[in-house]
Amino acid sequence: MHRLSTLPTKMEIVLPEIEPVVLELRPEVIASKVYINGAEAKTVSPDEIASTLAHPQAMLWLGLKDPDLEMLEFVGKQLGLNEEVIGDLHARHRLPKVMDYDEVVLIVAMTVEIRATDGMPSFGETQILIGPNFLLTTRRGAVSSHTELRKRLEKLPGRIARGPDYIATELLDLMIDRYNVAYDQFEKTVENIEESLLIRGIEGIKVRQLYQVRREFQRMHAMIAPLEEVCRRLSHIEMMPITGLERSHFEVLSERVGRVDRLLDNLGDSLAFAFEAGMLIEQSKQTDTTRKLAAWAALLAVPTAIAGIYGMNFENIPELKWKYGFLMSVVLMGTVCSVMYYKFRKSKWL
Helix, strand or coil, rough: CCCCCCCCCCCCCCCCCCCHHHHHCCCCCEEEEEEEEEEEEECCHHHHHHHHHCCCEEEEEEEEEECCCCHHHHHHHHCCCCCHHHHHHHHHCCCCEEECCCCCCEEEEEEEEEEECCCCCCEEEEEEECCCCCEEEEEEECCCCCHHHHHHCCHHHHHHHCCHHHHHHHHHHHHHHHHHHHHHHHHHHHHHHHHHHHCCHHHHHCHHHHHHHHHHHHHHHHHHHHHHHHHHHHCCCCCCCCCCHHHHHHHEEEHHHHHHHHHHHHHHHHHHHHHHHHHHHHHHHHHHHHHHHHHHHHHHHHHHHHHHHHCCCCCCCCCCCCCCCHHHHHHHHHHHHHHHHHHHHHHCCC
């Protein structure tokens, strides 16, 4: 891509008359804009991409959302992509990765957003294809768009003029910002669970809900952590569409992802500690209940034993026919039970 330090006094793109196709009306195309040295020229339809990129100072930023294979093949033909690249663009990826095709580089990043309804994370996928004079972004499952970033950069033509590799770093930077927001929101969910576990023990929260939170946390961690290695690779390995200046930017992004990853590690430790503390509290409650049951069983055993002995049908039982035999047995049972009750209360079994 040719980059000029000065803007031309007058420049416009002359596009040939091409019969419009139905694809340009499809909702998959979120934005399709061409820039000349960073200044916005015009919005182009998908069937005008090839002729637009013929301009030596043109750069295209094309954004797609949930495109089907037909749309990707049409756009790929306009951009001159081979079948391998189109196939990877159409494939669903489970983890962040980077794929180098010499003339273009594909970056796959996962998006994480917290649902307001239940505080659980929602996951999506964003693909960033960096070419010599174009940038293609494909979103699947991601709720938040790149519109605000696009508007901000359009106010700074000098930054857009740095090329598609710079815009790619800005997109990744935006995703990392959203990782931090998701972390802050998910931390509140974990804090509520910690409070419930520490106050009421494991019975204060449904085990199924606790399992779901831990599972979603592990999934969130697994989708963010590999992006650190992706950014590090982009910063250290020479790839044709990425300049040396932007490689240093990818190094900074790698450090940012690493910080988010460490925060997630700490959050996971907090969740595990809260779970263990809840289990200990529950075990302590069960131990207290067991002690109380044992103490009451011991108290009831004394009168039961005495009454059982004197309830046997034998004639020669001491004090069986004594006038004060019944009173003595009641006093004996009361005295023994009172002493045992005092001892249990003192040892905090009751």
